[in-house]
Amino acid sequence: MEETLLRLEAEALAAIAAATDLASLEEVRIKLVGKKGAVTLGLPNMRDVPADQKRLVGQLANRLRQGVEEALSSRRLAFEATAREAARAATSLDLSLPGRVPTPGRRHPLTLVLHELVDIFAGFGFQVVDGPEVELSYYNFTALAIPEDHPARDDRDSFYINQDVVLRTETSAVQVRYMETHEPPVRIIAPGRVYRRDAVDSTHSHTFHQVEGLLVDRGVSFADLKGILYALARGLFGEGVIARFTPDYFPFTEPSAQMGIWRGPNGICTDPKDPAGRWLEILGCGMVDPQVLANVGYDSEEYTGFAFGVGLERLAILKYGIDDIRLFFENDLRFSGQF
Amino acid sequence: MRVPLKWLTDYVDLDRSADELAELLIDLGVGVEEQLTAPGLGGDLLVTEITPNRGDLLSLLGMAREVAAATGRTVRLPAPQVAxxxxxxxxxxxxxxxxxxxxxxxxxxxxxxxxxxxxxxxxxxxxxxxxxxxxxxxxxxxxxxxxxxxxxxxxxxxxxxxxxxxxxxxxxxxxxxxxxxxxxxxxxxxxxxxxxxxxxxxxxxxxxxxxxxxxxxxxxxxxxxxxxxxxxxxxxxxxxxxxxxxxxxxxxxxxxxxxxxxxxxxxxxxxxxxxxxxxxxxxxxxAAALAPRPITLRVRRCNSFLGAALSSAQMAGYLRALGFEVGEADGILQVLVPTRRPDIEREVDLIEEVARLHGYQNLPLTPPPATQSAGGLTDSQRLERRVRELLLGAGLNEVQTFSLTSAPAMAKAGLVADPLEIGALVLQNALSAEFAMLRWSLLPSLLEVVSRNQAQHTEPVRLFEVGRTYAGLDVTVTDQQARAASRVSTGQTASSLPLPCTEERTLGGALLGRAVCGGWNTTPPTAEELLFEAKGIVELVLTELRISGLRVEPRPEAVFEPGRAGAWWHGDQLVGVFGEVAVEVRQRYDIREPLMLFEVNLGWLLQQADTRRVFSALPRQPAALRDIALTVPLEVPSTAVAAVLTSAAGSWLEELRLFDVYRGKGLPAGTRSLAYNLRFRHPQRTLTDGEVDECMAAVVTAVREQCGAALRE
The missing domain is CATH 3.50.40.10 (Phenylalanyl-trna Synthetase, Chain B, domain 3)
Structure with a gap:
């Protein structure tokens, strides 16, 4: 019995070692440990083993079974590893091939700048409000203290739908609508399109975008206006930005001002002595004219306020160094993909 | 207004260079556009820009007055001797x-x-x-x-x-x-x-x-x-x-x-x-009024308006420098303004003069004043930003196109509505025929943008625009109504004000090509895939806004291929359209590949949106998954099949997903195959195979009876 088992073990291990690939190994496996395999059948029935040999034969039988299983398994793993190697070699990749790039869409540069600006003012407690682009001349001109014979009202400068209806020429019209429907204090910005009767060229467009800001409360001063707009400039262009306020004229603010930013050939310039530096006016602003407050029924002795209007195209031009306003509306994807 | 310095010095002494004078003028509100050598005369010349309120500066004498006021000099007036x-x-x-x-x-x-x-x-x-x-x-x-x-x-x-x-x-x-x-x-x-x-x-x-x-x-x-x-x-x-x-x-x-x-x-x-x-x-x-105009300036008001702490004497000094007569008493300045300054009519105008002469740069600056209100975006505005993010994520590039258009441009896209009938906003004084009215749809300008980009060999061209569309001009809305609605007239705060027309916040989109540009081994999408992607992008938005129950119906429109366009409806309200652009239309724009467009009323969607977000616990019980493939008569829409499946599957059905649509060989004529995954789950316990089998049997019976569908073997 003992000899039979040892011989069987030796034959089985030799057969396993002789297998040349996974398929022949499988044949060997079936011949050895299949239902009718040599090892399966060759294992002794322990009842038939004399009592004094039971222990030795049991040990040998276990060793035979486990040894064959292990040999089959390690041989299989070896064949599989070889096969994998071969498969890998056959499917090797050129990792220098370009990646498959997902192409999420790009925001329009005006939206990028607008969202930045909105976020800055949201931080100052401003709400974002909306107003119509097709506007009554009362809200666009009259209530903003723009006199009946002011050139802005002229049909050479503004688009009219009919005698009383105009495409708004500035977002300031929203000031009036908001104050008419809300009690002070007021703290709003109003972004949107405005229209002027200008032919389109590299610096002009009949359509452009503004963001209007309005703050009305007790005790609001020109110093507060300067404070908020400096904060805006720093928020948009960084801490080093150089800004200045100089007097200007708008019918609906008094005193009126413009804010200029010191710019170099490639956007913001942080060196006040840079010979290439130039001032670029980026927004108009001022204290809300008491007449405007009176026109909406606010007590202009009790309340004061400031307003500003900033051109989005201008901000984007300054921020990104864009040189032609038409690019904003041509929507060449090679343009918007740059931001 | 040109200012030759050699001439200017006839009236005021100048101890500044042209550069310094330019700076001074800018700080006074006089724009300086150019600095040159004066032709003929020689010396420096500043080309200035005068704001429309300052007619008094349109002369050398006027300029000299301004310079004198800012530099503390006196003006030499010409005193002609006439014999x-x-x-x-x-x-x-x-x-x-x-x-x-x-x-x-x-x-x-x-x-x-x-x-x-x-x-x-x-x-x-x-x-x-x-x-x-x-x-x-x-x-x-x-x-x-x-x-x-x-x-x-x-x-x-x-x-x-x-x-x-x-x-x-x-x-x-x-x-x-x-x-x-x-x-x-x-x-x-x-x-x-x-x-x-x-x-x-x-x-x-x-x-x-x-x-x-x-x-x-x-x-x-x-x-x-x-x-x-x-x-x-x-x-x-x-x-x-x-x-x-x-x-x-x-x-x-x-x-x-x-x-x-x-x-x-x-x-x-x-x-x-x-x-x-x-x-x-x-x-x-x-007949003209030739006397100076008296105006009172309160020193305290001036300071609180400017956020400054100027003395009465400082203010008086600035105004006198401008040639105004000033009397001071008890914190009040009595000012006489000469007729050359008709722009100075009120106290606030004097405040501006004080600010100008003091220098805007020298006025204090205070940090943004505090507020009680939080400010920021409303829920709806935040949601709109979220929608934009989704669209960007879907590979659509944001564009902004002109609202001004023309009837031929609208008609080129197949939008042939009569501008008058829909109350289009037509300009009285258009600058050119190209920009003569306001658009009532975004689709024509999107077509132009696709065309322009394709001409540059840019691909894919996938776009969206959030913009306004305009219609419904109400000619009865007038300035008169605005005046009557004012707080000044009514004594109360208005809840709404007259609007001349309807401006809708509209979302439009265009899809040509896939959103991945790996550059190699990619296949162009089929028109069908692209069409359902366009529809799917809008469905994504609807889901994000928690808007359900819209009805989709075929939408015959000239811009779209017949049978390849649909519309979303809410009751009798048209919410949006989508479709494949008709070949004839594409040819007009020289667009060579299949193009899908969609346009939805974003304003309405945002209004209807549910902005609440409430957590629901993740299921703890295992799900049972089943597939079913059905042969369905062609005339039965997939929504009908899905509705029958959903109702027949019972309340344990968690999700129904269509994963295969097939038409062609191996199917009876007039039918197509629809295959679905069904996911069942019981909230409290594990479902047995038997229970799920019963559900599936009910499903098969229901689609057979109600949709004429057969189980596909």
């Missing part, structure tokens, strides 16, 4: 009648006789050249010179041609006159004329008439220095296309106290330069 000839009196030679004192509040004239016209002296010519003028002859040059020097436009008439009478009146309707430039002008009641009592001799404040023009034969001239109503002069100049140095100044208001000084100065120069004799006396017909 009048007692033998000749203007009153004997001329009478002036002003019929419309509103349009002509002052009309003054002087007579200079015995002139010898010819070229002006060189110094005078040089100064005019510096101002960008071509010297003509001494008579014209002197009037121009005085205008640049003092700001008062003057006119010289040949006294012999003028006769003995001047009548200032409105033109009659249809009246004709020939202006200096030889043009025949058709006039209306809106134009003010200087006449010789019968015929027009000048278009007041704008241009002289050909018939009364001075020439080399002129010996006697009548010099006119008048004050005309600015807005009327501006309108006339614009209407006739005759904008001149004179009308430019009148439009911005000239000091009504200036005419006599200007006449004396011009008369003196004519006597000096053209050998004339000045007749004695001046004709001066006036």
């Amino acid at each position: 009048e000839d007692p033998a000749v009196r203007i009153a004997d030679r001329l009478t002036v009648r002003v019929e419309d004192p509103e349009l002509c509040p002052r009309y003054a004239a002087r007579l200079v006789t015995g002139l010898t016209p010819g070229p002006s002296p060189q110094w005078l010519q040089d100064r005019l050249v510096a101002m960008g003028q071509r010297p003509i002859d001494v008579l014209v040059d002197v009037t121009n010179y005085v205008m640049f020097e003092l700001g008062q436009p003057l006119h010289a008439f040949d006294a012999a041609k003028l006769g003995d009478t001047v009548v200032v009146r409105r033109a009659t309707e249809g009246e004709l006159m020939v202006t200096l430039d030889g043009q025949k002008r058709h006039l209306t009641r809106e134009q003010l004329l200087i006449t010789d009592g019968h015929e027009p001799v000048a278009l007041a404040g704008v241009m002289g008439g050909l018939d009364s023009e001075c020439s080399s034969a002129t010996r006697d001239v009548v010099l006119e220095a008048a004050h005309f109503y600015g807005p009327n002069i501006r309108r006339t100049a614009r209407r006739l296309g005759l904008e001149s140095e004179s009308s430019y100044r009148f439009a911005r208001t000239v000091d009504p106290n200036l005419p006599l000084l200007a006449l004396d100065r011009a008369a003196q120069l004519l006597a000096e330069c053209a050998g004339g004799t000045v007749a004695s006396g001046v004709i001066d017909v006036k």
Whole structure:
């Protein structure tokens, strides 16, 4: 019995070692440990083993079974590893091939700048409000203290739908609508399109975008206006930005001002002595004219306020160094993909 | 306004370089556009830009005043010495009648006789050249010179041609006159004329008439220095296309106290330069208010308005420097503002003058004032940003196109609605036919953008725009209603104000090509895939906004391929459309590949959106998954099959997903195959195979009976 088992073990291990690939190994496996395999059948029935040999034969039988299983398994793993190697070699990749790039869409540069600006003012407690682009001349001109014979009202400068209806020429019209429907204090910005009767060229467009800001409360001063707009400039262009306020004229603010930013050939310039530096006016602003407050029924002795209007195209031009306003509306994807 | 520094120093001492002067002027609110060497005259010259409220700065003297005020100097006023000839009196030679004192509040004239016209002296010519003028002859040059020097436009008439009478009146309707430039002008009641009592001799404040023009034969001239109503002069100049140095100044208001000084100065120069004799006396017909305007300034108000702490004396000092008379008492300044500054009417105007002279840069700056309200975006505004993020994530690039368009541009896209019928907003005074009305759909401009990009070989071209569309013009909405709705009229805060039309916040999109540009081994999407991607992108938005229950129906529209377009409806409200662009339309835009468009009413969606987000616990029980493939008659829409499946599967059905649609070989004619995944889950326990099998059996029976569907083997 003992000899039979040892011989069987030796034959089985030799057969396993002789297998040349996974398929022949499988044949060997079936011949050895299949239902009718040599090892399966060759294992002794322990009842038939004399009592004094039971222990030795049991040990040998276990060793035979486990040894064959292990040999089959390690041989299989070896064949599989070889096969994998071969498969890998056959499917090797050129990792220098370009990646498959997902192409999420790009925001329009005006939206990028607008969202930045909105976020800055949201931080100052401003709400974002909306107003119509097709506007009554009362809200666009009259209530903003723009006199009946002011050139802005002229049909050479503004688009009219009919005698009383105009495409708004500035977002300031929203000031009036908001104050008419809300009690002070007021703290709003109003972004949107405005229209002027200008032919389109590299610096002009009949359509452009503004963001209007309005703050009305007790005790609001020109110093507060300067404070908020400096904060805006720093928020948009960084801490080093150089800004200045100089007097200007708008019918609906008094005193009126413009804010200029010191710019170099490639956007913001942080060196006040840079010979290439130039001032670029980026927004108009001022204290809300008491007449405007009176026109909406606010007590202009009790309340004061400031307003500003900033051109989005201008901000984007300054921020990104864009040189032609038409690019904003041509929507060449090679343009918007740059931001 | 050009400012030659050599000339400016006639009136004010200057110890600054041109650069420094430019800085000073900018800080005062005078724009400086250019700095050059003065032609003719030599020396530096600043080209300044004057805001429309500051007509007083449109002269060298006005500029000198401003510079003097800011530098603490005094102004040297010209003080012309006129040697009048007692033998000749203007009153004997001329009478002036002003019929419309509103349009002509002052009309003054002087007579200079015995002139010898010819070229002006060189110094005078040089100064005019510096101002960008071509010297003509001494008579014209002197009037121009005085205008640049003092700001008062003057006119010289040949006294012999003028006769003995001047009548200032409105033109009659249809009246004709020939202006200096030889043009025949058709006039209306809106134009003010200087006449010789019968015929027009000048278009007041704008241009002289050909018939009364001075020439080399002129010996006697009548010099006119008048004050005309600015807005009327501006309108006339614009209407006739005759904008001149004179009308430019009148439009911005000239000091009504200036005419006599200007006449004396011009008369003196004519006597000096053209050998004339000045007749004695001046004709001066006036209705204008010539006294300075009194205004009170409260020192405390000024400081609180500016956020400053200026003393009463500082404020008074600034105002006096401007030439205003100021009395100080108890924190109140009583200010007399001369007539050359009609822009200073109220206390707040004085506050601006104080701020200007103090320097905006020198005023304090305070941090943004605190507030109780949180500010920021509303839920709906935040949601709109979220929608934009989703669209960007889906590979759509944001575009912004003009709202102004034209009927042919709309029709090119197949949008052939009658602009009048839909209440389109048509411009009364379009600048060009291309931009003549406001769009009522974003689709035409999206088509243009796709076309333009494809022409540049850019691919994919996947776009979205959030923009307004305009329709429903209400012609009954007028300024009158706005006035009536004002708090000033009603005494209360309005809840809504009149709107002239409907402006919808609209989302449009265009898809051409896939959102991945790996660059190699990619296949172009089929039109069908792309169409359902377009639909799917809108479905993504609807899901994000928690809007369900919209009905989708076929949408025949000229812009879309027949049978390949649909619309979302909520009741009888059209929410949006999507579809494959018709080949004919694509050809018009030279678009070579399948293109899908969608357009939805984003404003309405955001209004309907549910912005609440509430957590629901993740399921703890295992799910049971089943697939089913059905052969369904072609006429049964997938939504009907899905509805039957959902209701028949019972309440344990968690999700139903269509994963395969097939038409073709191996199926009975007139049918297609639809295959679904079904996921079942019980909230409290594990479902047995038997239970799920029962559900599936119910599903099969229901689709067979209700949809005519068969289980596909």
